Amino acid sequence: MTxxxxxxxxxxxxxxxxxxxxxxxxGIVVGVLPGIGPGVGISVLLPLTYGMSPLAGLAxxxxxxxxAFYGGAVTSILIRTPGEASSIMTMFDGYPMARxxxxxxxxxxxxxxxxxxxxxSALALALAAPPLAAFTGHFGAAxxxxxxxxxxxxxxxxxxxxxxxxxxxxxAGCFVATVGIDPVSNGQRFTFGATDLMSGLPxxxxxxxxxxxxxxxxxxxxxxxxxxxxxxxxxxxxAFAEPLRYPGTLSKSVTLGTLIGVLxxxxxxxxxxxxxxxxxRASKNPDSFGxxxxxxxxxxxxxxxxxxxxxxxxxxxxxIPGDAITAIIMGVFIVHGIAPGPNLFVERPELxxxxxxxxxxxxxxILAILVASTRWLAMFTRVDxxxxxxxxxxxxxxxAYSTSNSMYSVWLxxxxxxxxxxxxxxxxxxxxxxxxxxxxxxxxxxxxxxxAVSGGSPAVFxxxxxxxxxxxxxxxxxxxxxxxxxxxxxxxxxx
Amino acid sequence: xxxxxxxxxxxxxxxxxFAVLAAxxxxxxxxxxxxxxxxxxxxxxxxxxxRLALGLMLAGALAHLARLLAxxxxxxxxxxxxxxxxxxxxxxxxxxxxxxxxxxxWIGFIAATALFAFVLLLALGWPLRFALIFAAIAAxxxxxxxxxxxxxxxxAPQLLRWVSGG
Numbered sequence: 001m002t003x004x005x006x007x008x009x010x011x012x013x014x015x016x017x018x019x020x021x022x023x024x025x026x027g028i029v030v031g032v033l034p035g036i037g038p039g040v041g042i043s044v045l046l047p048l049t050y051g052m053s054p055l056a057g058l059a060x061x062x063x064x065x066x067x068a069f070y071g072g073a074v075t076s077i078l079i080r081t082p083g084e085a086s087s088i089m090t091m092f093d094g095y096p097m098a099r100x101x102x103x104x105x106x107x108x109x110x111x112x113x114x115x116x117x118x119x120x121s122a123l124a125l126a127l128a129a130p131p132l133a134a135f136t137g138h139f140g141a142a143x144x145x146x147x148x149x150x151x152x153x154x155x156x157x158x159x160x161x162x163x164x165x166x167x168x169x170x171x172a173g174c175f176v177a178t179v180g181i182d183p184v185s186n187g188q189r190f191t192f193g194a195t196d197l198m199s200g201l202p203x204x205x206x207x208x209x210x211x212x213x214x215x216x217x218x219x220x221x222x223x224x225x226x227x228x229x230x231x232x233x234x235x236x237x238x239a240f241a242e243p244l245r246y247p248g249t250l251s252k253s254v255t256l257g258t259l260i261g262v263l264x265x266x267x268x269x270x271x272x273x274x275x276x277x278x279x280x281r282a283s284k285n286p287d288s289f290g291x292x293x294x295x296x297x298x299x300x301x302x303x304x305x306x307x308x309x310x311x312x313x314x315x316x317x318x319x320i321p322g323d324a325i326t327a328i329i330m331g332v333f334i335v336h337g338i339a340p341g342p343n344l345f346v347e348r349p350e351l352x353x354x355x356x357x358x359x360x361x362x363x364x365x366i367l368a369i370l371v372a373s374t375r376w377l378a379m380f381t382r383v384d385x386x387x388x389x390x391x392x393x394x395x396x397x398x399x400a401y402s403t404s405n406s407m408y409s410v411w412l413x414x415x416x417x418x419x420x421x422x423x424x425x426x427x428x429x430x431x432x433x434x435x436x437x438x439x440x441x442x443x444x445x446x447x448x449x450x451x452a453v454s455g456g457s458p459a460v461f462x463x464x465x466x467x468x469x470x471x472x473x474x475x476x477x478x479x480x481x482x483x484x485x486x487x488x489x490x491x492x493x494x495x
Numbered sequence: 496x497x498x499x500x501x502x503x504x505x506x507x508x509x510x511x512x513f514a515v516l517a518a519x520x521x522x523x524x525x526x527x528x529x530x531x532x533x534x535x536x537x538x539x540x541x542x543x544x545x546r547l548a549l550g551l552m553l554a555g556a557l558a559h560l561a562r563l564l565a566x567x568x569x570x571x572x573x574x575x576x577x578x579x580x581x582x583x584x585x586x587x588x589x590x591x592x593x594x595x596x597x598x599x600x601w602i603g604f605i606a607a608t609a610l611f612a613f614v615l616l617l618a619l620g621w622p623l624r625f626a627l628i629f630a631a632i633a634a635x636x637x638x639x640x641x642x643x644x645x646x647x648x649x650x651a652p653q654l655l656r657w658v659s660g661g
Contacts, residue, residue: 048645167554171517171549172513172552190520220584387621389588391633393588394611394633411596414593421585426505428506447544
C-alpha cells in the first residue's frame with residue numbers, strides 16, 4: 001500500500017502529469033488520424049524520452065498507447081475506417097448507430113466502455129504484478145530462456161498464415177541483436193570493421209525506421225482516399241452510464257481483454273473479437289449485432305482498452321514484451337539503464353507503482369480530453385495522408401538524429417525504413433523482428449548460462465518444473481500451429 | 496487480385512533474399528566473429544547464438560520460399576497496409592530523404608528541413624504557395640521545439656564554414 005501511494009506521489013509530479021496530458025492528446029490524435037497507429041507515434045516519440053525521467057518517458061508513451069485505443073473508436077464509428085485492427089469490432093455496431101443519427105451515443109458508449117476497461121486493467125496490473133514478480137524472481141537461467149522461447153513461439157504462432165515469415169523475422173531480429181561486441185568474450189561479431197557497429201545496432205533509430213519511415217513511405221506512395229465523416233456532435237453524458245446496463249458483457253470483456261493482454265503477441269484484436277462474439281453468443285437478440293447494438297460497442301471497447309494493463313504485466317515482471325508497442329516502451333527502460341523484470345519491484349518500486357498510477361491518470365486524462373474535444377476530432381480524419389507522410393518523415397529525421405546527435409542514426413533509420421517498406425510490400429511482419437531484437441540479448445545470456453551450468457546438456461530445460469512446463473507449452477503451441485497449417489493450407493487460386 | 500499477385504511476387508523475392516542473406520552471413524561468420532579459444536565449449540562460443548539465429552532465419556526463409564513456389568498465398572501485412580503503395584513516389588521520397596540528411600550538414604537543419612518539405616510537397620502535387628507556407632512553418636516549428644527548447648545540437652553548416660574560410 002505504501003508503495004502504491006509512493007507511485008501515485010511520483011506520478012503526481014508536474015512533469016509526469018504534463019507528459020501524461022501530452023501523451024494522451026498525441027495518442028488520441030494518432031488513433032484518429034487515418035493510416036497511422038500507436039506504433040508510429042510511440043517510435044517517433046521514443047527519442048524524446050531520453051532527456052526525461054524514466055517515469056515521465058513511460059507516461060508519455062503509455063499515454064499514446066492508451067490514447068490511440070480511444071481515438072481508434074472515433075474513425076471506426078464516424079467513417080467506418082478502423083485505425084487499428086482492434087477497432088474493427090467497434091465499427092460493426094458503431095457505424096450503423098452513427099448512420100441512424102446516434103453518433104454521439106455510440107462515441108459516448110465507446111469511451112465509457114474503454115474507460116472502464118482501462119481502469120480495471122490498471123487495477124488488475126497493480127494487484128497481479130507484485131505476486132507474479134515474486135514468483136518470477138525465483139526463475140533461474142533455464143526458466144528465463146524457456147520463458148523467452150515461449151514468448152517468441154507465441155509471437156510466431158500469432159501470425160497464422162505467415163508463421164514461416166514470422167519465424168524468419170524472429171531469427172533476423174535475434175541476429176541483429178548479436179551485432180557488436182560480445183559481452184562475454186569481448187570479441188567483435190559482424191562489425192565488418194566499422195567502428196559504429198562495435199556498440200551494436202541501436203534499437204531506437206531502427207524502430208523509428210521500421211515503423212515511422214516505412215509508414216510515411218506507404219502514406220506518400222498510396223493514393224489519397226477521400227472520407228466523408230458522419231457529424232460527431234458532442235458527447236452524451238447519459239450514455240456514459242449506459243455500459244453499466246450490460247454488467248455481464250462489461251465484466252466478461254474486461255476480464256478477457258486483461259488476460260489476453262498478458263499473452264505475448266495475442267494482441268487487442270483477438271481480445272475484441274472474442275469479447276464481441278461472446279457478447280453476441282450470450283445475447284437474447286444476437287441478430288441485432290452488426291446492425292447498431294450498443295452492447296457490441298461495450299464488448300469491443302472494454303476488451304480493447306483493458307489490454308494495456310495486461311500487456312505491461314509481462315514487461316514489468318519478466319522483462320518480456322508481448323507486442324511491438326510494449327517492446328518500444330521497454331526501450332525507455334533500456335535507454336535509462338534499467339533492467340525490467342522481477343528485480344525492478346525491489347530496486348525501483350516507485351517506478352513500477354508509478355506506472356500503475358500513471359495508467360489510472362492516463363485514462364482519466366483521456367476521458368477529460370475526449371469530453372472536451374470530440375466535436376472537433378472528426379476534423380483530423382480529413383488530414384491528407386500525403387501531408388501526414390511528409391510530417392512523419394520530418395519527425396523521423398529529427399527523432400533519429402537526436403538519439404546520438406549524428407547522421408549515422410538518420411542513415412540507420414532510413415535503411416530500416418526502406419527495409420520495413422519492402423517487408424510491408426512482401427507481407428513480411430516486422431513486429432517479430434523488433435521482438436527478436438529486444439529479447440535476443442536476454443535469450444543469448446540465459447541460454448549460455450543455463451548450458452554452462454549443465455555442461456552443454458539441453459536436459460537442463462526439462463529438469464526444472466517451471467522451464468519444463470514453459471518448454472512443453474512452447475512445443476505444444478508450435479505443434480498445434482504446424483498441424484493447423486498442414487490441415488488448412490491456403491493455396492492461391494489459379495486465375 | 497492484382498495486389499495479391501504483386502505481393503506474392505515480392506514475397507517470393509524477399510524470402511529468397513532472406514535465405515541468401517542468412518546463408519551468406521553463416522558462411523561469413525567464421526571471419527566476422529572473433530575467434531574463440533579452441534578449448535571453449537560450443538555453448539560458450541561467441542558464434543553459438545548468432546548461428547542459431549541465422550539458422551532460424553534460413554530455415555524460415557527457405558520453408559517460406561518453398562511454400563510460395565508451391566503456389567501458396569502471400570498474406571497481406573497487418574501492421575502496415577502497403578498494397579496500394581506505388582514504388583516510384585516511395586523511391587523518390589527515399590532519395591529526397593537521403594538528400595535531406597546530406598543537405599542538413601551543408602546548409603543547416605532549418606534550411607534543409609524547409610527545402611525537403613517544399614520539394615516533396617511539390618512533387619506530390621501540392622500548390623506552390625501551400626508547399627512554401629507548410630515548409631516554412633514545419634521547419635520553424637521543428638527548430639523551435641527540438642533545437643531551441645530541447646537543445647538538440649546540430650553542427651554549423653559546412654557551407655557557412657566553407658564560405659567564411661573556416
